[in-house]
Amino acid sequence: MRTHPSYLRVLLTFARNSLVRDMTFRGNFLIETLSSMSWVIMNLGFYVLVFQHTPRLGAVTDWGEYAFSWGKYEFFLFLSTTLVINSLVQTLFMENASEFSELIRTGKLDFALLKPIDTQFLISLQRVQWASLGNLAVGVGLAAYSLVRLGWVPTAAQVGLYLLFVACGVAIMYSLMIALAATSIWLGRNQSLYDFWFYITNFSRYPMEIYHGPLGTPLRLFFTFIIPVMVVVNVPARFLIRPLVPQTVSDLTLPAFAILATLVSLTASRYLFQRSLLSYRSASS
């Protein structure tokens, strides 16, 4: 007899159950998909407006080591990478993480702890939010459109590296989210989880080159090396946009650092999660 469950099969069951649940309320599913897509399209509209007034982001001359300027379609490729990563995080983890603080508050975490499966796995992936995949489609569509407009065909190696670092980005975002959720065990309730999440990941939404100067450089270093949200989108996006020829030192060190950051984030958040479980005291009953 097997002593541990097949995680893949459990995951597929979660995904299927969520899909069944979503399809029970099809109208609601459609509205959810459309409303999150319209949010994205409005954002896109903002950047279209911005690029009517400037040909690119940042002056080429004074960036030094990080010299790279983002034209309209290069920035749209960046934006599509943000969309892809965020929609994956939302589809897989977002709802589960916010559910987690609710489990703690109501004491329902007991049931998760009793199940013969890794608790972090269970509470992280229980519910798949299929409606958020609409944004993934927008992201892929935008990327394809931008590549056509740039007249640029990435090689298979570039796409492979892109996907690898998108996965790293998702893992870093997940680690941050689960670490934030774990703090709700100590705080009892964590209503501002979403807010906090939004404020931190806000720094991943723009190319890191824009953070520059006496305030910008410390910010860039902090959100790269202490809380690594800036490598989440920046690293994969670069692989898609530029030829695979390293031009600066950071072209090599940054991806290497992204891999390291992924491993450290996953380990640290796992540790934090396990530690927080030790402090769980159930509720009522």
Added chain:
Amino acid sequence: MFARTSTWWTILRISVEERLVYRGDFALSTLMRFLPIVTQIFLWWAVFSAAQSVEPGNGATRIVGYAYHDFVAYYLLTMISRAFSSMPGLASGICRDIREGTVKKYLVQPIDMLSFLLLYRIAHKVIYYAVAAAPFALVFYLCRDFFPAGWPEPQILLAYAAALLMAFLLGFFLEATIGMIGFWFLEVSSLLFIYMLFSFFCSGHMFPIDMLPGVWGELVRLIPLQYLAYFPAAVFLGKVQGPELIAGLWIQFGWVVFFIAASRVAFALGVRRYSGFGG
């Protein structure tokens, strides 16, 4: 008359005390709310430095009449506008009351729902300003360089105060009217989301609506959302002046009156449709 005043006074006092329970959390979250502006500061700096390198000049590049510091000042000022006009949970709260039947309490008790909610909001807002004043002052002090013109003239400040006050009233009655939709539809969360989206985009919270080209700009100027964020900020920055300013204030006033009436009518019609069951 006296009994009535004392009722309202009690409602106001209870709401004030309720709000003060979480004041620490509150001041911190206010400060956090400025974080997205940091990214905006850098984004616009990147935009302006690129625009400048295209047409090198003396650094006086302007986009739709806004210099770099105007953009940052604008975003900071919309934070103040939103502090007045945003009504978190108002429309959804009304809808929930209707759906769950708790709206009954306003129907059977001698209390007018809209007045009660208004007082409740006023209490929350007053406490909000008292607690948020320090973080706001800190941020504006740190960002004082983005306001090279300093304080505007007294009459502009007066107009600004009027615009903010009306932004509060407009925000309240507009959202309350939207909340009344709950009498006709049971599930409104997605409708509210779409309204929120439009409001974010068209009120000028996301960017100054001067950036919208041609017919889009004209359309957005026709609807009342701009008075929630854009208009007060534009008044402070001197983007609307003279007769235009006076006309703007009157139009804003007109919208306030319109939505006071609309919310009353919607409530009266809604109550006629409403049926309450159980105890």
